[in-house]
Structure formats: structure tokens, C-alpha cells
Amino acid sequence: MGIVDLREVTSDRREVAGGKAVGLGALLRAGEQVPPGFCITTEGGERAEILRAYERLGAGAVAVRSSATVEDAPDASYAGMFDTVLDVQGPAALLAAIDVCRASARGARVTAYGGTGVKMAVVVQQMVEAATGGVLFTADPVTGCRTAMLVESAKGGGETVVGGRTRVERRLLDHGDPMWAVGERLQRLFGSPQDIEWAIDPCGTRWILQSRPITALFPAPPTAPAAGRRLRPARPGRDASRARRPAVRADPDEPATRQRQASRRSRSPRGARRAGPSRPRPAPAERGDRTPPPGVRRRRPRADHG
Numbered sequence: 001m002g003i004v005d006l007r008e009v010t011s012d013r014r015e016v017a018g019g020k021a022v023g024l025g026a027l028l029r030a031g032e033q034v035p036p037g038f039c040i041t042t043e044g045g046e047r048a049e050i051l052r053a054y055e056r057l058g059a060g061a062v063a064v065r066s067s068a069t070v071e072d073a074p075d076a077s078y079a080g081m082f083d084t085v086l087d088v089q090g091p092a093a094l095l096a097a098i099d100v101c102r103a104s105a106r107g108a109r110v111t112a113y114g115g116t117g118v119k120m121a122v123v124v125q126q127m128v129e130a131a132t133g134g135v136l137f138t139a140d141p142v143t144g145c146r147t148a149m150l151v152e153s154a155k156g157g158g159e160t161v162v163g164g165r166t167r168v169e170r171r172l173l174d175h176g177d178p179m180w181a182v183g184e185r186l187q188r189l190f191g192s193p194q195d196i197e198w199a200i201d202p203c204g205t206r207w208i209l210q211s212r213p214i215t216a217l218f219p220a221p222p223t224a225p226a227a228g229r230r231l232r233p234a235r236p237g238r239d240a241s242r243a244r245r246p247a248v249r250a251d252p253d254e255p256a257t258r259q260r261q262a263s264r265r266s267r268s269p270r271g272a273r274r275a276g277p278s279r280p281r282p283a284p285a286e287r288g289d290r291t292p293p294p295g296v297r298r299r300r301p302r303a304d305h306g
Helices: 011-029 047-056 091-106 108-113 158-162 178-190 236-244 256-267
Strands: 003-005 037-040 062-068 084-088 120-126 132-137 150-155 169-172 194-200 206-213
Touching: 003 011, 003 047, 011 037, 011 062, 011 120, 011 178, 011 206, 037 047, 047 091, 062 091, 084 091, 091 108, 091 120, 132 178, 178 194, 178 206
Parallel strands: none
Antiparallel strands: 003 037, 037 120, 062 084, 062 120, 132 150, 132 194, 150 169, 194 206
């Protein structure tokens, strides 16, 4: 089937509808405010079939978006690699925009990213006239903190923020912010931290334009031991001695090798490296006994010509 309503695109159709269409379908079925639309699958769609779907959508301004089969995956988002054409009006412009999206699967950016033989579906949605738009990250993309949410916003659609074409306002969200609730809801829906593109129209309606996994986060820190889990008991001798060892503070101006040597010395005290009692030091030689040891020549005194 060449044309599929977005509501009907499920995860088992990723290989023909692409990652973006699968994500939008999940959002629509979850009741999120998403612009309606249809997907032209990798199996294609005849010109007349595409134009009939466009008429059913209202034949007004639409956004034409790429939906590659490798796109918006948990391990590789391909963000910004494929083309999107906005504010498309009329049958001829629609067909031209579809060709642009399909051609972007063979672009230089995709090849450099490691994508070869990429299959491309295309999403067509009603265009949202955005007064404000932006991106919501359900985890801090800079620090990797999973308990913080960051919003980037600007006048116009979210594309202006993603494309870096305007001054962007950034802020961390409070738990009582409405956008926090959106982020929690979508992160729970998809099961991982999300990069969510949104827009608010002149009437104040908030639209979700897409949601995809954040793939560049630092690894999550290890979790604390579960309640009731037994921990290894401390060994009085060995563990206590480790706790008493002085810490060696690294000096940024000191070579790394010297720092490692100092660290080893602090861990292994000089006295601990010798087994058994220490040897007595020999008494110093009497000043009158100046006989050199065997094999060592006596240095002759210099003559005084004064």
C-alpha cells in the first residue's frame, strides 16, 4: 500500500514508512495534538493517489517531511540529514517537494554520516502557522542529567530553532511547567529521553510536530543499591588501612608520570616494602683512617706554588 494515514502507521511498518512516520503515528494514537497527515511509503504511490490524499487533507498549505527507514532510531537519529519542505501549496509544488525529500536520501551529508542504500518514505501534514516554536529536551543534552528538562524557543516554528537561524531563548523547566508534563508524558510513551519539536499557533494551541530519541547523551550513572540488598562487609584490617591512606592531589603543572609515582609512594610506605627487622647502619669511619677501598686510587694533593 503506497499511501497510509499517519494514525495507521505502527512500529511494524518502519521498513516501509520510516522512523518519523512511526513516531507521529504513536503520538496521534496516544491522543497528542499532532497535525493530521498521511505517509507515502517506500513502495511509492501513484501521482493520482497522492493528489487524492492531498485533497482529503484539505488541499491547503502542508509540510512535506522525509521519513527514512533509518531515521529517529534509538542509536542514530540522522537529525538534520534529510530535507523538509514547509508551506507547500498546490499539487505541482507538493509533487516537487516529495521529489526533494526522496533525493535527500542520496545526499552527501547522509553518505558522510555512514548511510548507504537508505530507503525513503515521505510524510505530508497540514501546515501549522506558528507564533512560537522550539525544542524540548527531556534530559539535559549538555550534562546528560536525566532529571532536568531544557527548552529552546524562538518566534516562529521549531524549524527556526533547529536550523539555528534566529536568537534562541534557553531555560531549564520547573516541575510545575506545562511543558514538563508534556516531556514526562512523551518520555514515558517512547521509553527513553526525547527531543521534541513543538509549536504554538496564534490561537494558543500547542502542537507536537515530532518526537525522537536523544542519541548523544552521556551514559547514565550507575543506580544506587536497591533497598534490602546486602553489601560486602568491611574488613577491619585492610579496608581501614585503605581509608587512612593520604590522598595525593594532582598538580596540573606536574608531569603525569611523576604524579603516578607519588601516588604509588603514598599507597606503599617505604617501611612496608622491607620484610624483617631493619639492618643497623655501619658506624662512620674514623677521620684518621683514610685508606681507600680496593680498586680506588687515592687522589694526590695539589702542589702549592704560592
